[in-house]
Amino acid sequence: MFGDLCKNSKGYDLRPLSELLLIERGGSPRPIADYITESEDGVNWIKIGDAEEGSIYITNTKEKIKPEGTKKSRYVKPGDFLLSNSMSFGRPYILTIDGYIHDGWLVLRDEQDIFNKKYLYALLSSSYASSSFESMAAGSVVKNLNKDLVGRLMVPVPSMDEQKQYADFLEQSDKSKYICNVTRRFLC
Template identity: 50%
Template sequence: MSKFDDLLLEQCPHGVPFKPLGDVGEFIRGNGLQKSDLTDAGHPAIHYGQIHTFYGTWADRTKSFTDPLKAVRLRRAKTGDLVIATTSEDDDAVAKATAWLGDEEAAVSGDAYIYRHRLDPRYVAYFFQTEQFHSQKRRGITGTKVRRISGDALAKVRIPVPPLSVQHEIVKMLDAFAELEAELEAELEARRRQYSHYRDTLLTFSDAGVPRIPLGELATIVRGASPRPIQAFLTSAENGLPWIKIGDVPAGDKFITKTAQYVTSEGAQKSRRVRPGDFVMSNSMSFGRPYISKIEGCIHDGWLSISDFADSFVPDFLYHLLRSKSVQSELARRASNGTVQNLNADIVKAVAVPVPPLAEQERIVEILDKFEALVNSLTDGLPAELQARRQQYEYYRDKLLTFEEVEA
């Protein structure tokens, strides 16, 4: 960063002025664009919800479009404007922004602001990602369940305003970090597809010598149970039993190792107990996702438990088998009769699964565990590298956008 340090010393020897966003630009509220107005062709359009789910730091093409005749009546972002989502249920996501760099103007929905300014657009978009910005914007967030921020509140947020040459250099360095991260994400996604392919290939047994047997004949499968009202049975006492919930399992993890809450012994008697080595499977949220419990605990009626399978399955083989495309597709097919997909014990019991010899199961597990560590582990493989790269990016982003303020 010596080149950048030299530039900073040359351009800003006494510090950098900090100015309210309202002094270097204006906030224009979007209007009138509904989800029902979005089309696959027409005039470029950005709905505020897409800023949360689709757009990154900047964009030069829109995901959606709208009728050109309607777009004429809407407020539109020009090249270089920021488009800011002003509502969310999560404070961190309030005021998520993307810089619009497309050649055409883009119509913008309500619950979003257009920020028209005199700065480098990507510099401003990167600033909106910093803790420096978040710590200021939190003061202006209002609302209860739906959290929102106004243009007036955003206008009060102070941004460091170095010369444009410095802004451009910061953007250049942060874009390089973002490109490296995108390359890792693309490689990780490719490896995950490769892993899924090999898993499904290894778990497809065309040999007539491998029997297919309903899972209910090979294991005990029962639904969890909830003592009600649950709040009356929660405890912080040392003799409480872990109360297992979906949120206790880290995203993409395989094992349940701890819980945030515990139930009393009376509550445990009204619930369903699982023991180390038992499987639990979600029957609604994260539909059909299996986990292996490493602890003794209780499960509510949003879970199924699978146990007593040791004579037929190596545990890790059963885990890979339950996650395979063939089993997941069969679960979804059997559970799709209602308006909302829900599993029950009878559905899972009825799914016929291959039962190869235990030695063959061990061989398959050895192969798949290596693949899974590569694509899912946060301590090894690509996910760990990607996490480290993101931390490095966030560190340098905040460092590059932190300046000594020039004395008035």
């Protein structure tokens, strides 16, 4: 629908991600063991391990941190995007919870409502973004992304109507896959 992103074959306005989204790095209070809690007043501590394989959403956490640990971390809220910044870097997720993020995450926040969430997820998951992140990643043994590198990613900005059409198409496609899978299980 959007043509070849590498060549921008549809001629969309290309802008660096840093002009479109707020991008910030997570933080971890140290030593972390001093801040982990099971207390009622604990807050969600969102780590890479909370991202489930094959999911686009982060819906819960395995651990919580003490409120005083939040001073050394980064607050995130539902609707924010998280992007892993090391090891398996460049994987995006959409938050459905609030909490604080580990330093293995970058938060990308669309404060200007420029993007449809499903379009942005597809864009950040695309081979275009993955190959761009791969070429930008720093490090010789363990490659890492940082907010400046991610902010340099040039992204196409289709109209909101085009983004919504794409999101609607994805939703219909997901429904079709579900119906096929249910039918297949019923027939077997």
